[in-house]
Amino acid sequence: MKVLMFGWEFPPHISGGLGTACYGLIKGLTHHNQDIIFVVPKLWGDEEPMADFVNASDISIDYREKRFKSIWKNLTYLEVSSFLVPYLGPEEYQKFTDYALHDRSDVNESIFTTKYQFSGKYGKNLMEEVSRYALTGAQIARDRSDFEIIHAHDWLSFPAGIAAKEISGKPLVAHVHATEFDRSGESVNQIVYDIERAGMHAADHIIAVSQLTKNTIVKKYGIDASKVTVVHNAVLDASIIISSFQKKVPEKIVTFLGRITFQKGPEYFVEAAKKVIDRDPNVRFVMAGSGDLLNRMIDRVAELRIGTKFNFTGFLKGKDVDHMFAISDVYVMPSVSEPFGISPLEAVRHNTPVIISKQSGxxxxxxxxxxxxxxDIDAMADAIFALLHYQGISRMFKELGSEELKKLKWEHVASKLITVYEKTLSETS
Known part of the structure; x- marks a missing residue:
């Protein structure tokens, strides 16, 4: 089967779990001999050659075609006044400015007579790039007509998936890795929500990364439950890593690694840290990541007077992530709303016991x-203390966790995804 797949990022150039998930899915699909045309706004040249990559920045748009004008007419974009990452929360979204609905039936020929150079990032022109990416998706769908099904990842790529479906008539699978309600709670950005909802309703089938996410899709977006299939994520390599990294501090290390945003619950981690340090000062807490709540967390650590036992590393990736997991005695993911959360699986792979919120996929x-x-910061603090001080408990989670990882492989995920493809094709043929 040949799949036309739209994503927004791909390793090693990623800002979160979406790129990692795309990598795992493609690796799993190629394991099952599936052909993938993977489209990203910008290729950097150092991507692993595991798919037929298409650089959207290389595509010239034949906008004169009537169907392209119709698609462009209905696209919207926001001019964003500051740096925007699709995973971030309401404080970033509140910085949107100058929303405009573009009725572009009078498109100037100069707009698409040359290739559009995508930044491949999440900067101030993000929403304009989302719209242009959609038009690029339509062009690719017209030029590469040998694919059988379209697969679009999250809201950034949904407009491209819709446009490709309109041009080609091929069925669309929308893959929901997170929703606006996960990122922002109930303070959703209406424009992002509308894009998500349009993608879900236009799709012939929807993949949700957890039952938690499926429930949100059904309740908040008005989607029939029969249209949504839960396909959980996995870990890239199920084998336990025996690391040579050594700690350079005498204390035990408890780590939070993720975006420092509302969704990830960093404030609960800080409050639990205070309770643990009060009981045992021989513990060091690490908050690895970046986000809109970073400065607030730094201020709160100072207010609690635990700064000498608390480190902020900034955003980590690649080997730095492996290093952090390897030297950690406990990993904590206190997410308020986590559609899935791959990082606990990565921690288990590094033989690190984990504490996760019940509100995670x-x-x-x-x-x-x-x-x-x-x-429940008291329960969190008690769990951290127990894993640090009762070696039998810690050893049990390490041993059982390593066995459990063997069942969580991307080739298993891909097998389920292929079943969804086949079912969607049979229902739309």
């Missing part, structure tokens, strides 16, 4: 972890 598949409500 990964809690549906990872049995051997301590699960707490994100808001």
């Amino acid at each position: 990964v809690a549906e598949v990872l049995t051997n972890a301590i699960k707490i409500d994100f808001w």
Whole structure:
């Protein structure tokens, strides 16, 4: 089967779990001999050659075609006044400015007579790039007509998926890795929500990364439950890593690694840290990541007077992530709303016991972890203390976790995805 797939990022150039998930899915699909045309706004040249990559920045648009004008007429974009990452929360979204609905039936020929150079990033022209990417998707769908099905990842790529479907008539699978309600709680950005909803309703089938996400899709976006299939994520390599990294501090290390945003619950981690340090000062807490709540977390650590036992590393990737997991004694993911959450699986792979919130999709598949409500900082602190001080408990989670990882492979995920493709094709043929 040949799949036309739209994403926004791909390793090694990523800002979060979306790119990692795309990598795992493509690797799993190629394991099952599926052909993937993977489109990204910008290729950097150092991507692993595991798919037929298409650089949207290389595509020239034949906008004169009537169908292209119709697509462009209905596209919207926002001019964004500051840096925007699609994973971030309401404070970033509130910085949107100058929303305009473009009725572009009078498109100037100069707009698409040359290739559009995408930044491949999440800067101030993000929403304009989303719209242009959609038109590029339509052009690719017209030029590469040998594919059988379209697969679009999250809201950034949904307009491209819709446009490709309109041009080609091929069925569309929308893959929901996170929703606006995960990122922003109830303070959703209406434009992003509208893009998500349009993508879900236009899709012939929807993939949700967890039952938690499926419930949100059904309740908040008005989608029939029969149209949504849950396909959990996995880990790239299920083998346990025996690392040579050594700690350079005498204390035990407890780590939070993720975006420092509302969705990830960093404030609960800080409050739990205070309770643990009060009981045992021989513990060091690390918050690895970046986000709109970073400065607030730094201020709160100062207010609690635990700064000498607390480190902020900034955004980590690649080997730095492996290093962080390897030297950690406990990994904590206190997410308020986590559609899935691959990082706990990565921590288990590094033989690190994990504490995860019950409000996460990964809690549906990872049995051997301590699960707490994100808001229960007393339970979080008790769990951290127990894993640090009772070696029998820690050893049990390490041993059972390593066995559990063997069942969470991307080739298994891909097999389920192929079943969804086949079902969608049979229902739309």
